[in-house]
Amino acid sequence: MDVQTLPDQAARARMSPAQARALFATGLEVPTTGWCAGYAQANLISVPNALAFDMLLFATRNPKPCPVLEVLEAGCVRGPEGSPVYGDPGADIRVDVPRYRVWRHGELVEEVPDVLDHWRDDLVTFLLGCSFTFEHPMLEAGIPVRHLDAGRNVAMYRTSRRCAPAGDLTGPLVVSMRPVPAGQVADAVRITSRYPAVHGAPVHIGDPAALGIDDLSTPDFGDAPTLQDGDVPVFWACGVTPQAMVLESRPEIAITHAPGFMLVTDARDALYAVP
Amino acid sequence: MDVQTLPDQAARARMSPAQARALFATGLEVPTTGWCAGYAQANLISVPNALAFDMLLFATRNPKPCPVLEVLEAGCVRGPEGSPVYGDPGADIRVDVPRYRVWRHGELVEEVPDVLDHWRDDLVTFLLGCSFTFEHPMLEAGIPVRHLDAGRNVAMYRTSRRCAPAGDLTGPLVVSMRPVPAGQVADAVRITSRYPAVHGAPVHIGDPAALGIDDLSTPDFGDAPTLQDGDVPVFWACGVTPQAMVLESRPEIAITHAPGFMLVTDARDALYAVP
Incomplete structure (x- = not known):
């Protein structure tokens, strides 16, 4: 798609999930934040x-990085x-994501706009869940979301924390980081903890070294963050965690989204709010 | 065990999970409420x-009746x-529950105090999660829990609502019912909704007929309820739902607890509270 025909930020925000997926299905490859x-x-x-059982158990045992919104059977x-999540009769998981990653034996072999050629009937x-869901209520509460302001993908990091294993599946926790002004960190915790199905409350606030992150400016996935004076780095469990698990556990084949290039579902964010 | 040696209600409440399980492992068969x-x-x-995958998917798709606290691999x-739930090195799921049910091809074939003779290495x-977890905060908020006062098991009912199927597993929603004084129903909702991992907020308040329940006085599981003047029947999704699924889906073998005779875990109720 010609870059001039891309909907602007306001139009993207207003688009319906089905409309957005239709664009991505034609080959548009853009991050879906916003x-x-x-x-x-x-x-x-x-x-x-x-x-499949091991994967579902891995998700069940690690609900902060891997909150299950829906499962598509073999x-x-x-x-x-x-x-309510992804039941649209026009939906097709092989094309609806803007960019996929194909992994074989734990190696990333391809990044592609669809996976029609890689699909198998036993997949x-x-x-x-994705932390983008709680960015909207953060914005509504007046908490800046720096990567949105900068038009960037959120910064994501592999950590030194381990996930709970399931069967042969094991790997490190991956986190996303959002810089939050010190005076609004408590609000960010309060608001995001209302969304346990989409990573929920932060797993860590402050010192990146305690998570084994040496340098915030060189994330393992996504774009470098923009911290302003007085910002505290706040870390949430991240849905890229399964990809780090794939790297380590080396299944014969796995297909994932590319970090930041998510599936837009039909489920309202509000569906995942708890009191 | 001689009934005279049974700990009284206060002593039961103070007991540690490991102590209680040790009693049940010796063959004590009593409901675990309180x-x-x-x-x-x-x-x-x-x-x-x-x-196992179908069962875990059934639970994932029906989180209100089937919130997963832990999975014991084959x-x-x-x-x-x-x-934190059931990792005690002395724990043994074949004896720790006060009363088990053994099901073959969907038929209840035995109720037994242990399942040592039925155990298989592929189970x-x-x-x-169990709604008993939120009875304590209900009591602390001054909401009467009628079946505790009456020294009875909670009343449970098969409903006309269907669970979301997973693979070949399907069945009706089972609910537990607690009569709540009309002026305290909102508090009961508010308090229990803080515990999504243990059935959470009620699925229905009032009219039993809307759930396909003809007569509250004849529950399908547990004891008849005691409603007082001004009480409203409040219904929560119930962990007996998998047993109704077993009845309908007829797996070769299934082992469950007997309704009301639960596994006491080492997890603190507070672990499951959300803000």
Whole structure:
């Protein structure tokens, strides 16, 4: 798609999930932050059926990085009929994500705008909550979201913390980081803790070294962050965690989204708020 | 055990989970309501490994009746080392529950104080949250819990609502009912909604007929309820739901707890509170 025809930021925010997915299905490859305001975005991982129990158990045991929004059973390209998350009859998980990653034996072999050529009927697909869901209520509360202001992808880091293993699946916790003005950190905690299904409260506030992060300016995924004077780095569990698990656990094949290039679902963010 | 040697209600409430489980392991068969105040109790279902993904997916898709607290991988008799739920090295899921039910092809074939004779190394065990966890904060807020006052098991009902199916697993929603004084229903909602991992907010308030329940005085599981003047029947999703699923889906073998005779875990109720 010609860059001139791209919807501007306001138009992206107003777009319906089905409209956005239709654009991505035609091959548009852009990060989805800021698209379809009010709708939940999802991290993606597909693995062979033989690994599906271990993957679902990994997610169950690590609900902060891997909150399950929907599961597409073996070979299914969308959720069950009536699914509020991804039940649209026009949905097709092989094309709806703007950019995919294909992994073989733990190696990233390709980044592609669709996975039609890689699809197998034994693939089970997991849609996991994404922290973009709580950026909107943060903004509404007057908390700046620096990467949105800068038009960048959020910064993500591999940490020295380990996830709880499940079967042969194991790996480190990956976090996203948002710089928050010191006086608003408590509000950021309060607001995001209302969304446990989309990573919820931060896992860490302050000192990056305590998470094994040496240099905030060189994230492992996404773009470098922009910290302003008085900002505190606040870290949330991140849905890229399964990709770090794939790197380490080396399943025969796995398909994921590319970090920041999420699936836009039909579920309202409000669906995931707790009191 | 001689009934005279049973700890009284206050002593039961003060007991540690390991102490209570040790009593149950010796064959004591009593409902666990009111035992080990402050510790989460769990519903139990074990199924063969071949059904484990479907069972975990059933739980994931029906988080209100089936909130997963821990999963014991194939053949494991306790949770992973360090599990805050059920990682005690002395724990043994084959004896720790006061009363089990053994199901074959969807038929209840036996109720037994242990399942040593029925155990198989391919059984995967799911521990699911139990609404007893929120009875303590209800009591602390001054909301009467009628079945505790009456020394009875909570009343449970099969409803006309369907669970979301997973693979071949399907069945109706089962609910527990607590009569709540009309002026305290809102508080009961507010308090229990803080515990999404243990059934959370009610699924229905008032008219039993809307759930397909004809007669409150004849529950499908547990004891008949005691409603006082001005009480409203309040219904919560119930961890007996997997047993109704077993009845309908007829797996080769399933082991569950007997309704009301729960596993007492080592997890603090507070672990499951959200803001």
